[in-house]
Amino acid sequence: MNVPYSSQDFRPALPDAIEAEQALLGAILISADAYWRVAGFLKPQHFHEQLHGQLYETIGTLIAEGRAATPITVKPYLPADRMVGEMTLFEYIVRLTSEAVTVSGAYDFARAIIEMWARHQLIGVAQDLDTLARNMPIDMTPEKIIASSADQLTRIAQEGNERAGATKYGVLLPNAVSKAAQASTDTAARIPWFLPEITEALGDIRRGNLIGLMSDSGGGKTSFSLQQCRHAASKGFRSAFFSIEITEEESALQAAAQQSQISLGRIDAYTLNSKEAADLETEMSKAVDLPFYIVGFGECSLSDIRIKAEAMVKSQGLDLIVIDHAKMITLPNPKDMFAERINALYRGLKALAKSLNIGIVILIQRNDDWKQRWRAGSELRPVMGDAYGGGSIKQSLDVWFSLYRPEPLYRELIPTMPPEYLSKAQKEEGKKTRKEEMIQKLEQCRGRAWVINHKRRRGEPGRSPEIAFDGEYTMFKSAGAELPPAFEGFEGF
Numbered sequence: 001m002n003v004p005y006s007s008q009d010f011r012p013a014l015p016d017a018i019e020a021e022q023a024l025l026g027a028i029l030i031s032a033d034a035y036w037r038v039a040g041f042l043k044p045q046h047f048h049e050q051l052h053g054q055l056y057e058t059i060g061t062l063i064a065e066g067r068a069a070t071p072i073t074v075k076p077y078l079p080a081d082r083m084v085g086e087m088t089l090f091e092y093i094v095r096l097t098s099e100a101v102t103v104s105g106a107y108d109f110a111r112a113i114i115e116m117w118a119r120h121q122l123i124g125v126a127q128d129l130d131t132l133a134r135n136m137p138i139d140m141t142p143e144k145i146i147a148s149s150a151d152q153l154t155r156i157a158q159e160g161n162e163r164a165g166a167t168k169y170g171v172l173l174p175n176a177v178s179k180a181a182q183a184s185t186d187t188a189a190r191i192p193w194f195l196p197e198i199t200e201a202l203g204d205i206r207r208g209n210l211i212g213l214m215s216d217s218g219g220g221k222t223s224f225s226l227q228q229c230r231h232a233a234s235k236g237f238r239s240a241f242f243s244i245e246i247t248e249e250e251s252a253l254q255a256a257a258q259q260s261q262i263s264l265g266r267i268d269a270y271t272l273n274s275k276e277a278a279d280l281e282t283e284m285s286k287a288v289d290l291p292f293y294i295v296g297f298g299e300c301s302l303s304d305i306r307i308k309a310e311a312m313v314k315s316q317g318l319d320l321i322v323i324d325h326a327k328m329i330t331l332p333n334p335k336d337m338f339a340e341r342i343n344a345l346y347r348g349l350k351a352l353a354k355s356l357n358i359g360i361v362i363l364i365q366r367n368d369d370w371k372q373r374w375r376a377g378s379e380l381r382p383v384m385g386d387a388y389g390g391g392s393i394k395q396s397l398d399v400w401f402s403l404y405r406p407e408p409l410y411r412e413l414i415p416t417m418p419p420e421y422l423s424k425a426q427k428e429e430g431k432k433t434r435k436e437e438m439i440q441k442l443e444q445c446r447g448r449a450w451v452i453n454h455k456r457r458r459g460e461p462g463r464s465p466e467i468a469f470d471g472e473y474t475m476f477k478s479a480g481a482e483l484p485p486a487f488e489g490f491e492g493f
């Protein structure tokens, strides 16, 4: 028996936003302000009706040239023989103008158009995915299909957020002022750091921002991040620690050691006294309700991180992700130069923070260049060029700081220093060998750390407050000291 219809014949027709397109074109023909409200993100190709996209482009060009855009001024640029149903194109735009009800609704019409465009794009991706999954080419793997679909989906999500177009100052300003006023009272918009000194130096963590935290290996990035995630979660911010280096269980034990002030070594060896065991029990019961997630990764790429982050945002929501650490992420585009691949990684992370509207902190390993600089007589403290990926990563970061702990560096260097002998007279004068000077500095910087601010998109970098590091619990705390003035305090270490 012949089946007269396939199930596809019953699929509903695709939706469109024709009315929103007409209302927007009418609004723009009444007032150029309506155009400037949407020109930053709405492009001609977003229109479902091709003719509307062409009209939007023509009208936009006139306005951008500083000319009035009315049906009369637009008419010379319209094809005279083009008909819309029974009407000439000119009659059609006269009607759009006369039926336009509101100029202030332009932004909402444009959002409706973009949303419809995005839905059509999603249907396209879904159809491609369906075809690829059914007939997988030999050079494909499910992971590659997922990664390429994730790229397309992120591009679709970002498209409507593009603000690259020129928007008139007078139009932007009222929005910017009301947003700033709203954000100042909206405590949910900014995620606090776990120590006031850090907030003083860097400002709060803002949504959509990518923050770089650099330190030497063993400098305390992981410890700092676990403390930060635990703290943010205790304030109600949903925080995730993406651990590529240590296991989820190791991360959980370290966070518990910090919180309960139990020696990490004793937790690891499980030689706890009764008070420590009770404190750990208390932390376990508190932890149940904390929105603090630890996600273990093996080797992973930016796509893996994006897929996980997007899934988490959709399922339980997220405010903050800390990724430990950049060097462990497989770089994209193997055929490109290293510098381009690194920049693609940081750009991708920035785009992810923006599209998911969350704060992302990326931990960055410092390279060993400081050793050569030190041999040549320089200080040990970090500079931007020490970052894995070099100083150019700065452009993708909204905030960039180093967690500088000189103590382990001195410990590493002192045994490598050649012996030096002083004469009796020199000793009597109080002269010290370079090694003795280093040992003295080591004593002076025990348990001390500095937050060195390299970049802050909002506000001047410069303030580099001192904090304290307690190695027993691998935790940072307030140094209790007055904040030092810019670039003082760690001079000489």
Ligand SMILES: Nc1ncnc2c1ncn2[C@@H]1O[C@H](COP(=O)(O)OP(=O)(O)OP(=O)(O)O)[C@@H](O)[C@H]1O
Residues within 6 Å of the ligand: 215, 216, 217, 218, 219, 220, 221, 222, 223, 224, 245, 264, 265, 268, 365, 408, 471, 474
């Ligand atoms: N399980 C542990 N037991 C004892 N000490 C630890 C433990 N984990 C970390 N530490 C110590 O805490 C300090 C900070 O380590 P942390 O792992 O936070 O640094 P990091 O910057 O993340 O290092 P890396 O980049 O090498 O992972 C180091 O001195 C380290 O030896």
